[in-house]
Each structure stands twice: as C-alpha cells, then as structure tokens.
Amino acid sequence: MIKKLPLEVIAALQPQEPYDVVYWMLCDRSMDGEGYANTYVILSKEKLFIISNPEDLSCVESIDIDDIETVFTVNLVASGLIVLKENEERVIGAFTNEQMSSAARLVSVFNKIKKQEEINDEDVEERQENNTCPKCGKRYPEEGRQICPKCMKKHAIFSRLLSFAGQYKLLMFFIVFFMLLNSATGLAIPYLQGTVLFDQALGNTGDFAGQIGLVILLIFAFRTISLLFGVLFSMLNARLSANVVFDLKASVFAAMQRLSLSFFQKKQTGQLMTRVSNDAQELQFFFVDGISYFIVNAMNIVGITIIMLVMDWKLTLICLIPIPFVLLMIRWVFPKLWRLSWRRHRRISTLNAMISDTIQGTRVVKAFGKENQEIHRFHRANTAYSESEQSFNLMSSTIFPILTIITQFGGVLIWAFGGWRVMQGSISFGEIMTFVSYIYMLYGPLQFMNNIVNWWSSCMSAAQRIFEIQDSVSDVAEKETAVHVDQMKGDIRLSGVSFGYEPNKPILKEVSMHAKPGQMIGVVGHSGAGKSTLVNLISRLYDVTDGVISIDGVNIKDLSLDTMRKNIGIVSQEVYVFMGTIAENIAYADPECSMDDIIHAARIANAHDFIEKLPDGYDTIVGTGGHSLSGGEKQRISIARAVLHNPRILILDEATASLDTETELQIQEALETLIQGRTTIAIAHRLSTLRNADYLLVMDAGKVVEEGTHDQLMTQEGIYHGLVKKHDEALSMRKVG
Numbered sequence: 001m002i003k004k005l006p007l008e009v010i011a012a013l014q015p016q017e018p019y020d021v022v023y024w025m026l027c028d029r030s031m032d033g034e035g036y037a038n039t040y041v042i043l044s045k046e047k048l049f050i051i052s053n054p055e056d057l058s059c060v061e062s063i064d065i066d067d068i069e070t071v072f073t074v075n076l077v078a079s080g081l082i083v084l085k086e087n088e089e090r091v092i093g094a095f096t097n098e099q100m101s102s103a104a105r106l107v108s109v110f111n112k113i114k115k116q117e118e119i120n121d122e123d124v125e126e127r128q129e130n131n132t133c134p135k136c137g138k139r140y141p142e143e144g145r146q147i148c149p150k151c152m153k154k155h156a157i158f159s160r161l162l163s164f165a166g167q168y169k170l171l172m173f174f175i176v177f178f179m180l181l182n183s184a185t186g187l188a189i190p191y192l193q194g195t196v197l198f199d200q201a202l203g204n205t206g207d208f209a210g211q212i213g214l215v216i217l218l219i220f221a222f223r224t225i226s227l228l229f230g231v232l233f234s235m236l237n238a239r240l241s242a243n244v245v246f247d248l249k250a251s252v253f254a255a256m257q258r259l260s261l262s263f264f265q266k267k268q269t270g271q272l273m274t275r276v277s278n279d280a281q282e283l284q285f286f287f288v289d290g291i292s293y294f295i296v297n298a299m300n301i302v303g304i305t306i307i308m309l310v311m312d313w314k315l316t317l318i319c320l321i322p323i324p325f326v327l328l329m330i331r332w333v334f335p336k337l338w339r340l341s342w343r344r345h346r347r348i349s350t351l352n353a354m355i356s357d358t359i360q361g362t363r364v365v366k367a368f369g370k371e372n373q374e375i376h377r378f379h380r381a382n383t384a385y386s387e388s389e390q391s392f393n394l395m396s397s398t399i400f401p402i403l404t405i406i407t408q409f410g411g412v413l414i415w416a417f418g419g420w421r422v423m424q425g426s427i428s429f430g431e432i433m434t435f436v437s438y439i440y441m442l443y444g445p446l447q448f449m450n451n452i453v454n455w456w457s458s459c460m461s462a463a464q465r466i467f468e469i470q471d472s473v474s475d476v477a478e479k480e481t482a483v484h485v486d487q488m489k490g491d492i493r494l495s496g497v498s499f500g501y502e503p504n505k506p507i508l509k510e511v512s513m514h515a516k517p518g519q520m521i522g523v524v525g526h527s528g529a530g531k532s533t534l535v536n537l538i539s540r541l542y543d544v545t546d547g548v549i550s551i552d553g554v555n556i557k558d559l560s561l562d563t564m565r566k567n568i569g570i571v572s573q574e575v576y577v578f579m580g581t582i583a584e585n586i587a588y589a590d591p592e593c594s595m596d597d598i599i600h601a602a603r604i605a606n607a608h609d610f611i612e613k614l615p616d617g618y619d620t621i622v623g624t625g626g627h628s629l630s631g632g633e634k635q636r637i638s639i640a641r642a643v644l645h646n647p648r649i650l651i652l653d654e655a656t657a658s659l660d661t662e663t664e665l666q667i668q669e670a671l672e673t674l675i676q677g678r679t680t681i682a683i684a685h686r687l688s689t690l691r692n693a694d695y696l697l698v699m700d701a702g703k704v705v706e707e708g709t710h711d712q713l714m715t716q717e718g719i720y721h722g723l724v725k726k727h728d729e730a731l732s733m734r735k736v737g
Contacts, residue, residue, distance in 0.1 A: 022043045023106060024043065026039075027093030029094035081095075082094075162291075168243060179229075181225075312435065322406045323410075326403055329402070329403060340388070342461055410439070415436070478561045485552070490517040493550050497544050520679075521694065522695070524720065529702065530702040537549060538681060568647050568650075568651065569645040571641075572654070583618040585622065589642070606636055652683065652684070654683055
C-alpha cells in the first residue's frame, strides 16, 4: 500500500471536496532547480492536487482529472520534472534522482485513472527504498541492499558465519575436545620445568627429590602428548575448514545463479570472481587460524591466569597492568582497520574487473592499437590498490608491534619485582621460574589476541560481502504459489506493457500483441526500437514495469520459473560457447540426451558437416583455450541447443545474424521445419527471413507503430515499406559490388 501522507498535508486537503488519495509523491527540488523545496503531487480518482506549502491554503491547487490531457516526466541531469498538459504544458514539480521511481509510478497511475482501469496494490506500492543509512546518513555501497558497513552489527555476521559449521557438530566436538587436552597438558609443563625441577628435584626436597631423570622424562612426555593433541585438532580443523569453505563457495555460487539478469549487468566479472574466490578463501583463515586458535588461546589465558592467581596474586596483578591500555588501543584501531580493509577490497575488485575486461576485449584492444592505453589504465588501478594495501599494512605493522611492547612491559615488571622478592626470600627461585614461564605462555595468546583485530577486520569484511550476495533478492522472483505447467500451448498475449531498465526511462511504451499457438510473429524496427527488450520480457528475463504478459491465459508472474525455462527456447544474437567439447555445448539444453540426439540436433542446425571436419569431431574442445569457432559456427551450435531443448515457444533474436547468405538459406530451411507447431517470435535484420511470418509488428521508439501481414504493411507504405525498400536496395548494391 502507499505510505501515509504527512499530517500537515492531510490538514491542507481537508477544506477541499471529499477525496480518496490513490497515490502521491514528494517533489524535493525547487522549480528553478537551484535549491530544494517540498511540493506534494497527490492523485485521487477525481482530482490532482498540487501542494507547495501545506501551511498556506492559497498554495493548494486542485485540477479535475477530466481537464488534464496528460501527465509526463522530463529527465534532466541527476533530476527530473513532472509536466502537466491541459490547454498548454506547464511544470508542476521538480525532483531528484531518488524520486525517479515515484515519478514514473505517478504517471503510470494517472494513465490508469484516465483510462478508468482498475488500480491494484502492485500499481501503487513503492519499489525503490531509501538509498541512505538512516543512522549515519551515508549512502549504501550497493543499490537495493540496505546494508551499511559502518553501522552493521559485526556480531551478527560472526554468528551467521558460525552457522555454516553447524552441520559438522561431531567434528567440532572432537576439535574442541582435543583443544582442551592440548591446553591442559601444555599448562602442566611450566610447573614441571620450574617448581618441580628446580625446587624439588635439584633442591632435593618434596615428592621428586633427587629424581631429575624422572622429571625430565615427565616434561618430555607432556610435551609430546600436548604436541600430539595439537596435531590431531589441527588435522580435524583443516578438514572442517575445507568443508565449510566448500559449502560457502557453493552457497554463494548458487545464490548468484538465483539472481536475475539485471544483477549481473550492474556488476563486473572481476568483482564477482573476487567475491566467490578471494573472499571465500579469506574466510578459510577464519576457520583455520581464527576460531580454533582463538579457542585454544582463550582457554590458555583463562587457565594461566587462574594458576598465576593461585601462585601469587600480587605478581599476577602486576603483569596485568598493561592490559587496559591494550584494550583501549584495540578499540581505537578496530574501526580504522575495518575501513581500510573495505577500501582495499574495493580496489582489488576494480583491478580484477579491469583485468577481466581487458582479457575479454583483447581483440578490440589489438584492433585499435590501445595496448599502451590499457597498460596505463592498469597502472592507475594497480597503483590505487597498492596504496590501499600499503595503508592497511602500514597501520597493521605499526600498531601491533606497539601493542606487543605494551604487553611485554608487564614481563619486565615481573622480572624486577619477582627478582627483588627472591632476594628477600619470600619466594623461591623455582617458583619465580615457573611464574616467568607462565608469563611467557600468557604473552603468546595475548599477542594472538592483539593480532586478532587484523584477522577479524579482514574476515568480517569478506563475510559481509559474501552475505550481501546471498541476501540479494532477484528482481524476477517466483511466487510461493507459482503454477507449474508441464507443456504450454503457446498462446502469448501482451496488454499495455511498459518497461524501463532505469526508473523513469521507459524502453517499451504501452505495447500490446497477441501470438496464437503455432503462429510465427516477426518483430522489425530500427536498432534501439526495443525489439530485444520485448522478447526478454516474454521469456521473463526481466519483469514488466506496467501491463501484463500472459501465456495460455496465465500471467507469467504466476508461472514457475522452471515452467518458463522448460517451455521457452532462445536463440540469441549473443552466442556464448562454454569451455568443453562441442557435444557438451549442444547437450547443455538436455544433459541426459544421447549422442544420437546431439547429432540429430546438429544436422537440423546445419552444424554436423563442419563438426565432422574438426580434428576430434564432436569431442573437439572449444571455448576458452580450445578450438576457435567462427561466428557462424557458434550460431549454429546455439541453434542446435534450441533444437535439443524442443520448446513450445521459440524466440529467435537475430538468430541468423552471423551467417553468410548461403548458410542462412540452409538454416532457414531447417528453422522452417523446427518452428512447425511452435509459437515463434522472430527478430531479424534481414527482412527477407520474415516475409513468411504469420504476422508482423513494426516497432519504433518503444512502441508498436504498425502491425499486419507483409502484404498489408507493404500496401500501407509506412515504416515497414521503407525498411523493405532500403533492404532490397542494399542487396542490389551488394550484388553489383
């Protein structure tokens, strides 16, 4: 539902005639564009209200919907205008980019009111949330993800990270068990080396008087047992960490597959690779060097402190004097390391993305001779990353030695105060040696706890970035009550479909069409007319902004994604060949198919002959690092995939664009056989391929401007007639040449 109006606006509307607010938006810029001001544009079913100052009733304007011809938006740089047309056009509101979505929705709702169409909750609900953190005011680093790195609760990330190890409870139990045994046996060694060896064995008193060999044997035995337990828990922990990181990578990759196409268009390949690989690897340290040694060292700190307090509480308090200073410094340095870690990640992601783009675009780089330019671009990105890495390492290498010096200052006090007490005879030499040994045992874990700030910052930053992918919601979401259909008939209907990749920038405008089962519908138009966008919406790679697309009378938003993918096949102008054999690439549509099925599909796509001539035939490795295929050969493999998929609805998006004329004729014959009994939506730049279509749609600037059969459109002598004429002239010139 729509959000509530401010109280002062409601009060300003009270003197007006009875109203029923359908939708409203806040225009947050002044009309002259030089500052900020609040103007409310409010729609009811009968009137449009414009309130520039709720406290001044003279600033409240109401206009009958019937008197308004249209309402539309104008895009400016980082802002926009709402324009109302009565007898003439006038601007009624100005807004910033944050209100773009609301402005587009206002126009859409107005058009529905004007047409007296029913308005439902989906039409008026806000789809764009606030882009800034309400706590600190900073913009979120990722659009659509309301996660602020500064304000996010770190313990929540930590708890969630631990949950990945939850399914390995038995393994964790034995790890903790061996850790406890390792700590317990290790804590006995200083007592044996100090009090027992010096005061009893060498001092010839107590239970071990004169038994030096036995004491040394016990020390050796406890060291060996402690080392054995350490090796056991390290082996188990290595196994646990490998399993958890495997699960984490699998979970992130699966989450990425679930997301819609728009998510990947906003991200660079290098950035996503960094999250799947580098960040997941970073978290391996969390489980290998983090949790396990944190538990061991925490146990050692508690155990050693208790033993030291029992031995001599005064000496213990002296050695703990530096601890408050260490904690204060850690509290100060932690946020700085967190921010530096984030900056380092952003810059390594940018560097990886640049490398990925350059490698994928090597052909373009070479063609334009831009090698030196790419070297300079890499140098800038590499320098930026190097600077962030140096800043992080500089703080780490500065602050942690300082913490070490402060911590070890307690040891100096123990030597001074303890040595004085030995000279006074209030403590034995063996006891002070035992105490000093425990002190050094204590400083090891404390040193680890100092360094844990660095480890914590890196790991929690990596975990947060990974969880952002896992928590991202697909723009194309499947309903819980989605309908599953085994086999569609292929009746496609579009009713008033509008769509834009960005708010307030429509690509398609009020498009309607009907494809009956088994029909071939051709879509033609100039480049940028919206043809590919139209078929992307039909296959539900994106969701419409307004209007309805239905198949067999069911809104495609109510159909399961599995139903859509199973019944719709796409042969696109953008062909991708995966790393693997040609047979594997064709069988991508149906991995369970037989070799005979693959060959049959290749024959229909006219690919069998060229595949047979390759060195290893269908077993030839193609893709990255494999045999290089021509554009036409890739296209034929793509067509073979679609043949094997055997869909009820076939979408051909410039399917023969990369083929020469002779091969195209052969493919057209194969496609004519393939489309029999299937609903086909075909886009082609060679209009001769669409002359046999049952119906043609001519698109221009996102609208259907002409429709009919080829003969009907030719008699109209409109846009289609002009396109055919230019096409025929181009063919004639090519033949002459």
